[in-house]
Amino acid sequence: DAGVIQSPRHEVTEMGQEVTLRCKPISGHNSLFWYRQTMMRGLELLIYFNNNVPIDDSGMPEDRFSAKMPNASFSTLKIQPSEPRDSAVYFCASSFIPERDYTGELFFGEGSRLTVL
């Protein structure tokens, strides 16, 4: 398997622009997680999906952030409008979770480095 695939790897944009990050999870995995990593705060969970349904979005910073998972093989994280404080590396991870209240090994993509000027 190719692993978790994220695009773009790097994105530089100007404040106010819309940013869309994309993720293709590992085939057969039923859970998908979006994390944000910064030097100050480390890895923070933004949202996760189980069987394409958003389960917990309490980590989404504000209404400017939205995430979708239209099918088992694709997810997007959108920021509109973007702000300089959104600059970070955004990771997508997938896993197979056999039942609720359980977690297993997360497989991370290589991340999308976002710079908002």
Add this chain to the structure above:
Amino acid sequence: EDQVTQSPEALRLQEGESSSLNCSYTVSGLRGLFWYRQDPGKGPEFLFTLYSAGEEKEKERLKATLTKKESFLHITAPKPEDSATYLCAVHKGGSEKLVFGKGTKLTVNP
């Protein structure tokens, strides 16, 4: 409040110089503790899962241990290729999500 604290933030070792990294946690209802390795420009890569106090896991030069309040990642006779950031994460009962510490950046000099 659930917290995961890793120490030290950074550690420099000479090749062959063994040491330990610490992960302390205050989480009610711990379901599991995870160790990940992250190389620069890459996503974290899974190393170990520990589920109960007293449990130990080993992989090459790495050994992870767990007590009721903390976990240690012991590195025996490290090599330069062990240089990376090591992340600790906890799984709290009642959800499927992991909460990560900020990591320890390990540098092993030849």
